[in-house]
Amino acid sequence: MSLRTRFAPSPTGPLHLGHAYSALLAHDTARAAGGTFLLRLDDLDQSRARPEWAALIESDLAWLGLTWNGPVLRQSDRLPRYRAALAALWDRGLLYPCHCSRRDIEAAASAPQEGAPLHGPDGVIYPDTCRPAQPPGGPLPEGVALRLDMTRAAAAAGLDVTPLCYQETGVADPPGPLGPDHFTRAIGDVALARRGLGASYHLAVVLDDADQSVTHVIRGADLASATPIHVLLQRLLGLPTPIYHHHRLIRDETGRRLAKRDDARAIAAYRAEGRTPADLRALVRLSPPHHLGPNTLGG
Known part of the structure; x- marks a missing residue:
């Protein structure tokens, strides 16, 4: 190609x-x-x-x-293309709805018992406030933010068996194999759909580049x-x-x-x-x- x-x-x-x-x-x-x-x-x-x-x-x-x-x-x-991808991830139990505002996230991450808030690609790493103990089930909800359950996603992707690798140039330190700890600790549960937008940058750019x-x-x-x-x-x-x-x-x-x-x-x-x-x-x-x-x- x-x-x-x-x-x-x-x-x-x-x-x-x-x-x-x-x-x-x-x-x-x-x-x-x-x-x-x-x-x-x-x-x-x-x-x-x-x-x-x-x-x-x-x-x-x-x-x-x-x-x-x-x-x-x-x-x-x-938007229909993004919605279909969200539905596929939802059906696999990898997404959950999140009702936190940016201020809620910053407050929870900055609570005294949490120590200094950690930052990832999307800013403050999400403190798992809305993450359910079990996948929500039912139909894909509409009009709400949807987050990727990073623990379940890492397991579904088999990162503990086959660490994530990709070819990257231009950066000072090209990445080595990435296991589940990197995603759960350094990235957290990122939003794949935002309220009123239908999809987040992360999901849209991946689907667009592939298509x-x-x-x-x-x-x-x-x-x-x-x-x-x-x-x-x-x-x-x-x-x-x-x-x-x-x-x-x-x-x-x-x-x-x-x-x-x-x-x-x-x-x-x-x-x-x-x-x-x-x-x-x-x-x-x-x-x-x-x-x-x-x-x-x-x-």
Whole structure:
């Protein structure tokens, strides 16, 4: 299978230099290998997603010289697919409803008897407040948050027999085999569906990458800690595992990574100043043509 990458921003604000670097790297890697580059919109949060931001994303990427194969996939169109995966996990007793707010979680995790709260890929590790002693049973509930019972999930995935392994490049310390302790202690019961959103990022990105036959996931180093969750879900759902590359982050003068609130570094702002795509490549230290190479990507 030829190399297939993707860029999947959220249409909740303007793209900035960090987005430009990630999109250019994924695009250049695919084109250098004669492969496929896909554009996907993470628009599950319809309370924040805006058509004008989606249009600006496409405009900015086209201005940078990027082209993508096929139509843009929108996660908001794929809710039945996510629901079906949740139902499959629910029927196996791996999910349970959670009624905790973010404040509830922080308060429970910070209780004096708990010590200092532990943090994982989703922030404070869930303190198991709503986890039932036995799988809930019955039909899959609607309109509630659903968490993955990590203890049961690790057992179902056979992590005590076959530790989780995957190929990851770009990080300082590539992961070794991961057993159940990593998932129960360092990650905890992550949410796979959030109230009002239908699915969480973790579930949606795994299903989208599989359904689009993505072979190489190229994304920022800030998401490296979430990758074990995604590989675990791939094993539970019988999906292929791509090769992961987590690239460096683009930071401001103080060392803080860029966010959508950094309007001064928005691609649209540089365009308005009369900058060129070559100028932005220089700003993120990425000269065309650029690709990661077969040794780095494992291809």
